[in-house]
Amino acid sequence: MRKIGKQQIEDIAVGAAVLGTGGGGDPYIGKLMALQAIEEYGEVTLLDVDEVPDDALVVPSSMMGAPTVMLEKAPSGEEPILAFKNLEDYLGKKVYATFPIEAGGVNSMIPFALAAKLGIPVIDADGMGRAFPELQMVTFYLDGISATPAILADEKGNTTLLSTVDNVWTERIARAVTIQMGGSAMTAMYSMTGKNLRDSGVKNILKLEEEIGRTIRLAKEKNLNPIQELLKQIDGYELFNGKVSDINRKTESGFAKGIATFEGLHSYKGETLQLHFQNEHLLAKTDNRLLCVTPDLIAVLDAETGLPITTEGIRYGSRCIVIGIPCHPKWRTEEGIKAVGPRYFGYDVDYVPVEDLAKKGVLS
Amino acid sequence: MRKIGKQQIEDIAVGAAVLGTGGGGDPYIGKLMALQAIEEYGEVTLLDVDEVPDDALVVPSSMMGAPTVMLEKAPSGEEPILAFKNLEDYLGKKVYATFPIEAGGVNSMIPFALAAKLGIPVIDADGMGRAFPELQMVTFYLDGISATPAILADEKGNTTLLSTVDNVWTERIARAVTIQMGGSAMTAMYSMTGKNLRDSGVKNILKLEEEIGRTIRLAKEKNLNPIQELLKQIDGYELFNGKVSDINRKTESGFAKGIATFEGLHSYKGETLQLHFQNEHLLAKTDNRLLCVTPDLIAVLDAETGLPITTEGIRYGSRCIVIGIPCHPKWRTEEGIKAVGPRYFGYDVDYVPVEDLAKKGVLS
Incomplete structure (x- = not known):
């Protein structure tokens, strides 16, 4: 207490x-x-x-x-x-x-x-x-x-x-x-x-959320890279670093649905990331590689501040780092994948854990 | 009781x-x-x-x-x-x-x-x-x-x-x-x-409904015209006698909406009736005359048996008599017309009681 x-x-x-x-x-x-x-x-x-x-x-x-x-x-x-x-x-x-x-x-x-x-x-x-x-x-x-x-x-x-x-x-x-x-x-x-x-x-x-918020806040105060600090803390993976080049959204049947496209920067130059969302980010892929898919977590962070950006906050030209985080083990069971896996949302891919994808991706 | x-x-x-x-x-x-x-x-x-x-x-x-x-x-x-x-x-x-x-x-x-x-x-x-x-x-x-x-x-x-x-x-x-x-x-x-x-x-x-049903049933047994017997009993008006030539319906926002067109027979030959419905029949008009409009009642009866036909029962080729019946006085008040009159349903006409329309109609 x-x-x-x-x-x-x-x-x-x-x-x-x-x-x-x-x-x-x-x-x-x-x-x-x-x-x-x-x-x-x-x-x-x-x-x-x-x-x-x-x-x-x-x-x-x-x-x-x-x-x-x-x-x-x-x-x-x-x-x-x-x-x-x-x-x-x-x-x-x-x-x-x-x-x-x-x-x-x-x-x-x-x-x-x-x-x-x-x-x-x-x-x-x-x-x-x-x-x-x-x-x-x-x-x-x-x-x-x-x-x-x-x-x-x-x-x-x-x-x-x-x-x-x-x-x-x-x-x-x-x-x-x-x-x-x-x-x-x-x-x-x-x-x-x-x-x-x-x-x-x-x-x-809530304890985890508080620690994440504090990590980002303290990194800023100490002039550390907030995203690198965060990834260390939560066992997360950097998926992409890029600039929003296109954002397509609509409110349909009570959901905010859409696709955001990111053009790669730095080591990702020449690559393009597509981020599919339905209230939440559900699937991230480049032209030929799947990088992270529901129920694993996909977060879009402001490249400079490390602060998270919601689907409705994604703006043309924003520089972002997209990260992947392993989901709770309950979602990786057969029932879990059936309830919230990629096929439930209409994506024609099988679920592969982000820790496997992040290393090399799979051909999509 | x-x-x-x-x-x-x-x-x-x-x-x-x-x-x-x-x-x-x-x-x-x-x-x-x-x-x-x-x-x-x-x-x-x-x-x-x-x-x-x-x-x-x-x-x-x-x-x-x-x-x-x-x-x-x-x-x-x-x-x-x-x-x-x-x-x-x-x-x-x-x-x-x-x-x-x-x-x-x-x-x-x-x-x-x-x-x-x-x-x-x-x-x-x-x-x-x-x-x-x-x-x-x-x-x-x-x-x-x-x-x-x-x-x-x-x-x-x-x-x-x-x-x-x-x-x-x-x-x-x-x-x-x-x-x-x-x-x-x-x-x-x-x-x-x-x-x-x-x-x-x-x-x-319910007493009125029972009397209507009995009137139509007994007329048939006595070889009387059921619709004429009915009109006498309920102070109703014959609006049209015709054959269904077109029926256009769709289920939209949970309602059965549509328009039925009747080609005139006998004394109505050469005339065309349009009947607009939204679960119920709401407006009846010929090419140039309004005949009956909500909240007054419009019923479509089988020309031979006198039995009522629902909006979903209207079929191409059916011979029908369309009648009008005055509504309950509560619906003819200002609040009544506002709640259920023609403009509420999107029809650009003013309410005129069926007893006035039935004699001559008004130009539509």
């Missing part, structure tokens, strides 16, 4: 955006929401999963929808509370603590904003160890934990409570509701016990 | 399809659902609105979605029960009786099927006095009664509970959910008190 204040929030927001692999929402908006809530209500207690009672009701708080929409439609701050209150009324039980459903600029921060306002702790675990675009893409799904009863709430005050036959149906119906709610909604779903979270969640994710 | 058995169901189904103005679902499927339930569970008690206690919880049961879909995706019969049980759990109160939300082949029948299974009465009132395509298009909306808490349930077992800021938001979100549920869903919404229904509903609608 420890307290999370403003400096920790700053670091966690950066680390969350790295592990968010381009998705999980804008780090700036997320950070502001959390900082403002801590300013007003005080520091938040962070619990280790082992500190949570077995039968405690724990519920992740998150935003669902295309992060691009959130830039124009900022949340009022009341929606997550409305969603939680509705869920508590439905279950007839108080929520003991909240936690992030995924790593990401917004979705790692919303739990802190909500926890500060409600006076409850945050637990150091999530359901992905990264960000993914669909709500059944969580370790909880692999372990048979239901997303429902699932609440969605918007900034106008509309709410829906879903009860479905499986988590894929929850995704379908919730996605349609989210689109009607203006493209993004706040959720209270995947309610579970402390024991469920301990058994199924990805532990110490 | 009286009992409704199989003959009454047969007549009500026909009358409901006439007042359903092409929508409200297929009369054949609806009738089968009600007949089967009465066969299995016995006759259903029909209450007059004056027989319902002031504070009794009463809830309409209906199908939402494009009726065309229902032809391919027949309901399991369990969805309306699931929807009602969820609503009772949420409200913590038993439903005293159900009633139709609208006139129509399916939506006048579902309450009987549900009532037979649950052993509750049906009340002789609805919220339209006809059928309309959107869920806020009820007299209850004009009288400020909320559609929420609104439950949608599908045949797979998925349910959603909506709580919204107004009935137009309920329509938007429920429509999106309905589409995800496969194009149609069963609902439990517009829960209200007996007094609400007495003050706001359209009374004796």
Whole structure:
């Protein structure tokens, strides 16, 4: 158990955006929401999963929808509370603590904003160890934990409570509701016990995010290369160094989809990288080599500052370093690959671990 | 209070399809659902609105979605029960009786099927006095009664509970959910008190439907012209007599939309009628005259049998008589016209009562 204040929030927001692999929402908006809530209500207690009672009701708080929409439609701050209150009324039980459903600029921060306002702790675990675009893409799904009863709430005050036959149906119906709610909604779903979270969640994710943020911040202060420091810390791989030459994006069926093209610089001169995304970066390849593919993590970092860039933040002319990070082992199982591997997203390639690809790539 | 058995169901189904103005679902499927339930569970008690206690919880049961879909995706019969049980759990109160939300082949029948299974009465009132395509298009909306808490349930077992800021938001979100549920869903919404229904509903609608069905049935038995008998009974107007020469339909945003063209026969020879529909028939006009427009009722009847034809039942070559019927006075108020008049549906004409149009039409 420890307290999370403003400096920790700053670091966690950066680390969350790295592990968010381009998705999980804008780090700036997320950070502001959390900082403002801590300013007003005080520091938040962070619990280790082992500190949570077995039968405690724990519920992740998150935003669902295309992060691009959130830039124009900022949340009022009341929606997550409305969603939680509705869920508590439905279950007839108080929520003991909240936690992030995924790593990401917004979705790692919303739990802190909500926890500060409600006076409850945050637990150091999530359901992905990264960000993914669909709500059944969580370790909880692999372990048979239901997303429902699932609440969605918007900034106008509309709410829906879903009860479905499986988590894929929850995704379908919730996605349609989210689109009607203006493209993004706040959720209270995947309610579970402390024991469920301990058994199924990805532990110490916030600690890792904080360490990533601190590494980048301290490297800058010490005039070290932040990306090299980061790669050492997280066992990551440099995939490419280049300049954005083309960016093609559209918001489709509630997702921010697209392809960014990078022209190689320095030792990558003459090569071209294609980065495919669907809320998150999902596949990186050159003209003839696959470099990294979901569920492994692909992060785009500003070549100078080392700060992560979200899919909606990729701009023509930006100089970036693209890195790959091994995913949580649960995603490398047969069920994991089926749920979030390249073929699920429509890419006609087999999954190969980034540590194998990074050395030589495979012909694509 | 009286009992409704199989003959009454047969007549009500026909009358409901006439007042359903092409929508409200297929009369054949609806009738089968009600007949089967009465066969299995016995006759259903029909209450007059004056027989319902002031504070009794009463809830309409209906199908939402494009009726065309229902032809391919027949309901399991369990969805309306699931929807009602969820609503009772949420409200913590038993439903005293159900009633139709609208006139129509399916939506006048579902309450009987549900009532037979649950052993509750049906009340002789609805919220339209006809059928309309959107869920806020009820007299209850004009009288400020909320559609929420609104439950949608599908045949797979998925349910959603909506709580919204107004009935137009309920329509938007429920429509999106309905589409995800496969194009149609069963609902439990517009829960209200007996007094609400007495003050706001359209009374004796089932009695009228039964009389219409009986009139058409008896005319046939007595070798009388069923359509002339019907027009006398309901103060309706013959608008056109013709043969379907073109039918253009599509299912769009969960609605069955289209235009049917009729070539005139007999005294209408040389004239062409265009009939515009959106789940229901909404506007009838010849090349230069407007003949009838929403909220007044437009029914398409088989020229020989007098039986009503739904929008999805209109076939090339069918010989039909198109009739107009004045709507309930609540729809002719300023708020009524705003909610369901021609401009709401995108037709660039002003509302003129059918009794004025039927004599001479107005130039369109």
